[in-house]
Each structure stands twice: as structure tokens, then as C-alpha cells.
Amino acid sequence: MTPLGLRVFVSVMLSAAIAIRALRRKSLDCSAAIIGFIVMSIHLATSYRFGALLLVFFFTSSLLTKLGEEKKRSIDADFKEGGQRNWVQVLANSGIASALVLFVGHLTGWEEPTLSSEGSPLVKCLIGGIIGHYACCNGDTWSSEVGMLSESQPRLITTFKSVPKGTNGAVTTTGLLAAAAAGCVIGLTYLLVGFFTGDYRGLKPLLVIPLSLLAGVFGSLIDSVLGATVQYSGICQVRKKVVGKKGPTVKRISGSAILDNNGVNFVSVVLTTFVTAILFLYVF
Structure with a gap:
């Protein structure tokens, strides 16, 4: 079996297992499980590193969503048991990355993409966009889920006035630190998996971690604004x-009723993906 064939086989089997598990645990509804299976298969089949980013985002976010459920139920009017997500939420958090992943696969001939100095500038740019995408999604989720459990009073990011917990655009120091940690985890995941699947030379790849950290915080702040x-x-x-x-x-x-939560997430992801892609183009 060719390397690509092996990746496709592993991706389909692993994605199916994860989708079924998420459905049983109510992390995803039926529509989300189907879309999630397709998205995970695309990521893993193109690159184990891309698949790892998606899986780390999914598992850590699901875990934090279930943390402190009783307290969140008393705060969140839209609380769902197990933090169950639908297909719209899955696409809002992975649709753009999936398109970028497919583009990278096409440009590299479905070989494992890297950030090496000999690589294509466009591929580096797209890799940065994918990392920024998941750093943003992870940062937004961690900051919201951890911030909601914080004992400190949240403040509206535009006026710094105290507002009730659960208010859109409210921030806490704990939430911002969580966003930074979430971005850092995405960068660290890409780096660690890359040691087994890529060809790293020197210390330059370590810059992925601070760039991801910044993307996590930037995405969370944009989402809050x-x-x-x-x-x-x-x-x-x-x-x-x-x-x-x-x-x-x-x-x-x-606020004004112009965008819902999915719309806000989508815009913040687009902006963070673009900014991170440009940063990676110049840094690498």
C-alpha cells in the first residue's frame, strides 16, 4: 500500500470511530457526526499533522465544554447536555480549514507538507492559515468555557464595564490566559507530530508555538469585539x-442583532486565518 493509500485507510477508519463515539457521547448530533467524519477524513488523509490539529481542538473543546456543566447550565440559556454541536457549528469551526487542507494536498501532490526552507511559499502560507484557524477556534472555545467558570466578574471588551456572565463580548483575565494556552497547544501539537512525520532542521520550527499562541489570543479578542x-x-x-x-x-x-454566534465565529476565524497565513509567509 502506498503512503497516501495508508493515510486514506487510517483516516477513514479513525474518523468513523471518532464520529460514532462523539455521537454516542452527545458531543455531536447525527448531522454533525456525518460532516465531522468527512472533515476528519480530509484532514487525516492529507496530513497526519492537520488531522492532529483537528482532533486536539475537538477533544479538548469537548472536554472543557463538559467541565462545570451544572454552573454553565445556570448561566447559559442555550446550554445543551454534553455540549452537543450540530453540522453548522462543525462547518463554522472546520470548513475553511478543510478547503485549505485540500488546496495544500493538491499543491504538494498529496505528499506530507512541511515548513522547510525549500518548500513552496504558498504552501507555508496555507499551513500557517490552517494552524491559525485551529488556534483561533481553540482559543475562542477555551476562553469561553474556562472564563464562564471564573470567579472574577467579566467585563465588556468595548467599554470595560462589568456585565453578567454569558454576555457576548465579555472577557476575563482567566479567559484570555486560557486562549493563550489553547493557541500554544495547537502549535505544540503541530510541532510534536511533525517530529515523526516531517523533516525539521534547526530551531526555526519552534516559532510555530509563539505564533500559534498569538493566533489564539488574537482570535479570541476578535471574537469578543x-x-x-x-x-x-x-x-x-x-x-x-x-x-x-x-x-x-x-x-x-x-450589541446589535446582526450576526449570531456562528456568524461571529466564522468572521473571527477568517480574519485570524488570513493574518496567521501572512505571518507564516514572512517568518518561514
């Missing part, structure tokens, strides 16, 4: 929870 401005937040006087839609019993806290 968008959440505070173009995503509606209000407090329901009956349920005593923050909600994302207007209503007769809802008092506005911040």
Missing part, C-alpha cells in the same frame, strides 16, 4: 439568564 458589537446580548427578566434574541421580557445589555 464582534460579540460585543454585532451580536445581541440581553438579560431575560423571567429566566434571569443572558439571551441572544430580543423579546418583550429581555433588557438589552450590548
Whole structure:
């Protein structure tokens, strides 16, 4: 079996197992499990490193989503048991990366892509975009899930005024530190898997870690700014929870109802992916 054939076989088997497990544990609904299977297969078949980034994001985010469920249930009006995600959320967090992964595979002839000095500048740019994409998604998820459990009072990023927990665009120091850690984990994952699948020379590849850390924080901040401005937040006087839609019993806290949470995530991912791609083009 050729290296590509082996990767395809491993990717299909592993992706199917993970999708079934996620469905049983209610991390994904049926539609999300199907889309997730396709997305994971694409990533793993193109590069084990790309697959590792997706899997680390998925598993760590799912774990943190389930952390402190009782407290989150009392705060989050849209709380779902197990943090179950649908197909829209899966595509919002992996659609752009999947397109970039396929493009990288096409450019490299489906060989393992690297950041070596001899590599194509466009491939390096795309690799940076993929890493930035998952650093952003991971950073946003970690900051939200950990920040919600923080004892400190969140503040709206645009005004720094204290707001209720669960308000879109609210930040805490704990949440920002979590975003930095999340980005760092993505960079570290790419680097460690690369030692087994790539050809690293010198210390330059270590720069992936700080760049990923910055992408995690940048993505989280962009998400917060968008959440505070173009995503509606209000407090329901009956349920005593923050909600994302207007209503007769809802008092506005911040933002306008221009984008929903998926839209905000998509825009922040696009911006972070682009910025990180440019950084990798110049650094590597």
C-alpha cells in the first residue's frame, strides 16, 4: 500500500470511530457526526499533522465544554447536555480549514507538507492559515468555557464595564490566559507530530508555538469585539439568564442583532486565518 493509500485507510477508519463515539457521547448530533467524519477524513488523509490539529481542538473543546456543566447550565440559556454541536457549528469551526487542507494536498501532490526552507511559499502560507484557524477556534472555545467558570466578574471588551456572565463580548483575565494556552497547544501539537512525520532542521520550527499562541489570543479578542458589537446580548427578566434574541421580557445589555454566534465565529476565524497565513509567509 502506498503512503497516501495508508493515510486514506487510517483516516477513514479513525474518523468513523471518532464520529460514532462523539455521537454516542452527545458531543455531536447525527448531522454533525456525518460532516465531522468527512472533515476528519480530509484532514487525516492529507496530513497526519492537520488531522492532529483537528482532533486536539475537538477533544479538548469537548472536554472543557463538559467541565462545570451544572454552573454553565445556570448561566447559559442555550446550554445543551454534553455540549452537543450540530453540522453548522462543525462547518463554522472546520470548513475553511478543510478547503485549505485540500488546496495544500493538491499543491504538494498529496505528499506530507512541511515548513522547510525549500518548500513552496504558498504552501507555508496555507499551513500557517490552517494552524491559525485551529488556534483561533481553540482559543475562542477555551476562553469561553474556562472564563464562564471564573470567579472574577467579566467585563465588556468595548467599554470595560462589568456585565453578567454569558454576555457576548465579555472577557476575563482567566479567559484570555486560557486562549493563550489553547493557541500554544495547537502549535505544540503541530510541532510534536511533525517530529515523526516531517523533516525539521534547526530551531526555526519552534516559532510555530509563539505564533500559534498569538493566533489564539488574537482570535479570541476578535471574537469578543464582534460579540460585543454585532451580536445581541440581553438579560431575560423571567429566566434571569443572558439571551441572544430580543423579546418583550429581555433588557438589552450590548450589541446589535446582526450576526449570531456562528456568524461571529466564522468572521473571527477568517480574519485570524488570513493574518496567521501572512505571518507564516514572512517568518518561514
